[in-house]
Amino acid sequence: MSKLKVNSVEIAHLNELFLIMKAATKDFRQDLLQLIRYAQSRIETEDELLERAAVMDELMDMAESEDDIAMLFTTAISDRIEEFESQQFVMP
Secondary structure: OOOOEEOOEEHHHHHHHHHHHHHHOOOOHHHHHHHHHHHHOOOOOHHHHHHHHHHHHHHHHHOOOOOOHHHHHHHHHHHHHHHHHHHHOOOO
């Protein structure tokens, strides 16, 4: 296994993480991909904004703590919402 570190992340650890994630997400890959899209891609329309806000609310209800994975996605989706709103709504 490689001991290479990139910004303090051991590549060997990532390999192990990905193997575990592959097994854990086997039946949920499409849902996970959609969640990643919500967290990473820009919001283009009001309908997308409302959809992501609803998903964000559900994720917040699921989260058991601030460091829960649901909160990680909530924060990322919130960032996309904030980006959209800052571009759409200019405050005087």
